[in-house]
Amino acid sequence: MASTIVFGAFDRHNLGDLLFAHVAAALLPRDEAVIFAGLAARDMRPVGGHEVQALHALRDDPRLRGARLLHAGGEILGCRAHDAAVMLLDPTQVDATLACLAAHPEAAPAWRRTMLGTDDELPYVVGRDTFRWLASVAFAGVGGVTFDTLPAQVRAAALERLVSADALTVRDAVTQAQLHAAGVVAPLMPDPAELVEALFGDAVRARVNAPPLAGLRQAFPGGWLAVQLSTEFADDATLAQVADQLAAIPDDTGLGIVLFRAGAAPWHDDAALLARLAARLPGRHVRLFDSLDVWDLCALLAHAHACLCSSLHGAVVARAFGVPTLGIEPPHPAQGRKLAAYVSTWHALDAPVLRHYGDIGASLHEALAADPAPRRARAHDRAARALAALRSLLARD
Secondary structure (H helix, E strand, C coil), X not given: CCEEXXXXXXXXXXXXXXXXXXXXXXXXXXXXXXXXXXXXCEECHHHCCCEEEEHHHHCCCHHHCCCEEEECCECHHHCCHHHHHHCCCCHHHHHHHHHHHHHXXXXXXXXXXXXXXXXXXXXXXXXXXXXXXXXXXXXXXECCCCHHHCCHHHHHHHHHHHHHCCEEEECCHHHHHHHHHCCCCCCEXXXXXXXXXXXXXXXXXXXXXXXCHHHHHHHCCCCEEEEECCHHHCCHHHHHHHHHHHHCHHHHHCCEEEECCCCCCCCCCCHHHHHHHHHCCCHHHEEECCCCCHHHHHHXXXXXXXXXXXXXXXXXXXXXXXXXXXXXXXXXXXXHHHHHHHHHHHCCCCCCEXXXXXXXXXXXXXXXXXXXXXXXXXXXXXXXXXXXXXXXXXXXX
C-alpha cells in the first residue's frame, strides 16, 4: 500500500498547524496509508487534531520504504531549532527551562536533540538526505519571511533540500523573492488553511447550535467580534490602547466581544493576557472563549460578524468564511512580518493589517460596511487556487 508521511508542527497547539493535517488528510486518496508526523509524539485528538508520531523515530521503520513526505505548510523556513523545541514544552515549564539553559548554555545542543530528535537547525525542513528511503519530498505552501536573516550555513543547508525536493510551493511573495534571489524557483500557492470552508464548511457551520457556540449566540444575539492577540501585546500600554478602542464597539455596532486563543503552545497566545484585556472591557459585553478545539475555533470565526486578530491563521479562517477581518500587527513589527507578507500577497483587497491601535474602531466600521460579495468571491478564488496546487502536489505518477 502506498504511504504518505504528512509532516508539520501539528504536534503542538496552533490553529493553522492543526488544520494543515486535516486538509492533507481530506485530499489524499482513501487507499493511502497516512502517517501524521511532527518532531514529537503527541496525541492532539483531544483538541481536534491527530495522533502525531515523532518523525525521527520512524527512521528504521521498514513499512515506510518508498513513502513520500509532504511538508503540510507553515512558517517552517524560518523556524529554528531553539524556538521549535521551546514551543514543544509544556507552557508551565518554559521559564524554568530557559533559565536553566541560560545558566548552562553548554547543555543546549543535547536538550534540543532530546526535544526534536535531530540536530538540524531548521528541523521542520526535511529532505532525502535525512531519510534516503523516501520516494519523494514536497513542500505545500510553506513560508519563511525571515529566511534572509538566517546564518549563511543554515540557509545553504535548507536551499540544498529545497532544490532537491520533487515539488516546492510557498505561500507569500516575500518568501518567494528571497528564494528566487538564491536561485530557487518556488511557485506561489495560497496557504492550505484557505481550504477550511471548501472542505469542512458544512461541518463547521453545524456546530453553531452546540456548546460552546450556542452559549455565545444566547449572550450576544446581535453577533460578536472575535478578538485574538498574541503574547507580544502583553505590555500594559499596548493592552490599554487596544482596550480603549474595543470598549466602544458594543455600543457602536451592537456586537459582543469574544476573546479567543488561536494557539496555546508557548510563545503563541496567553489566557492570562486575554483575562487582563477582558478586565478592561464592559463585563456584559465580553466573553472569554475557553475551548481550544480546532473545530470550535473555526466555528467561532465562521459565525463571527467580524474578526480582529494578530494570528495569520485566525485571519485566514475568518476570511475563508467571508467574515470581515482586520489583522493587527504586534508592537514589534518584525514579529508581524509573516501576517503582513501573506496579507499583501493574497488579501490586499480585503481589510488591512493595522499598525496603529487607534485605527481599530474606524477600520472595523469600514470593514463591516463593505459589500460582502467581492470578499466572498475572493475567498472562493483563493480556495480554488489552493485546491488546484495541492492536488497537483499530491498526484502520484
